[in-house]
Amino acid sequence: MSTLTDSPARYGLISRILHWGMAALFLAQFLSAAAHWALPRENGLRELLWSYHVNLGLTLFALVLLRGIWGLVNMHKRPAEPGVMGQAAQWGHALLYALMIVVPGVRILAALGSTRGLSYFGMELIPARATEIAWLQAPAEWHGEMGWILALVVLGHIAMAVGYHRVIRNDGTLERMAG
Numbered sequence: 781m782s783t784l785t786d787s788p789a790r791y792g793l794i795s796r797i798l799h800w801g802m803a804a805l806f807l808a809q810f811l812s813a814a815a816h817w818a819l820p821r822e823n824g825l826r827e828l829l830w831s832y833h834v835n836l837g838l839t840l841f842a843l844v845l846l847r848g849i850w851g852l853v854n855m856h857k858r859p860a861e862p863g864v865m866g867q868a869a870q871w872g873h874a875l876l877y878a879l880m881i882v883v884p885g886v887r888i889l890a891a892l893g894s895t896r897g898l899s900y901f902g903m904e905l906i907p908a909r910a911t912e913i914a915w916l917q918a919p920a921e922w923h924g925e926m927g928w929i930l931a932l933v934v935l936g937h938i939a940m941a942v943g944y945h946r947v948i949r950n951d952g953t954l955e956r957m958a959g
């Protein structure tokens with residue numbers, strides 16, 4: 781049991797599987813968004829990468845909810861850094877969680893007010909409405925922009941974990957998630 785849950789010295793197996801599994805899935809999601817943004821409409825690679833964007837986005841949304849619950853269950857026994865840097869790291873992680881929920885969240889909200897509905901691997905999640913509800917769709921205007929902000933925050937997070945904690949300070953922070 782102790783290797784499954786977190787402790788002040790290191791993240792447990794479940795947190796690690798969620799962290800690294802979701803990191804790989806986010807990479808695939810940003811690849812699909814980058815292809816959507818950069819390649820012309822009729823390009824085959826763009827079609828291939830875009831074909832999984834909605835299903836993977838919904839999967840990530842479900843996983844971040846699970847991860848958040850697991851984080852709350854483990855809140856008082858997780859590794860924590862004292863001082864200003866520790867507080868900054870906590871705010872950085874909170875920002876990552878907020879964006880991981882809001883970015884797919886605004887698209888799900890839009891589907892609730894849409895005449896097209898929403899399916900997950902062919903299964904109808906949200907039925908199509910007869911008429912659109914504009915206010916439910918408005919926040920989704922910012923879905924792409926917020927998605928790119930999430931990508932930038934992730935890059936900052938990686939720079940802190942690898943550049944600052946591993947290369948500059950070599951303080952064991954990376955190891956408690958990876959080692």
Ligand code: HEM
Nearest residue numbers: 809813816817834837838840883884887888923924927928
């Ligand atoms: C965490 C999950 C997600 C991330 C990180 C993400 C990221 C992005 C990004 C960065 C773009 C902009 C691409 C461009 O500039 O051309 C985009 C576009 C789009 N995404 Fe997502 N997405 C996620 C989940 C979803 C979900 C769940 C849906 C549908 C239910 C969805 C539907 C779309 C659509 C229709 C577009 C094209 C229109 C637009 O830019 O808003 N995405 N996504």
Ligand code: HEM
Nearest residue numbers: 799803806851859869873876877934937938941953954957
């Ligand atoms: C190569 C990529 C990555 C590396 C090297 C990395 C490294 C780390 C490390 C070392 C920690 C522990 C920090 C601490 O104890 O203070 C951590 C935690 C965290 N990371 Fe990453 N990370 C990566 C990718 C990502 C991605 C893509 C996301 C989200 C989109 C993410 C979100 C988080 C969050 C929210 C935490 C806080 C702990 C938790 O609730 O899981 N990371 N990361």
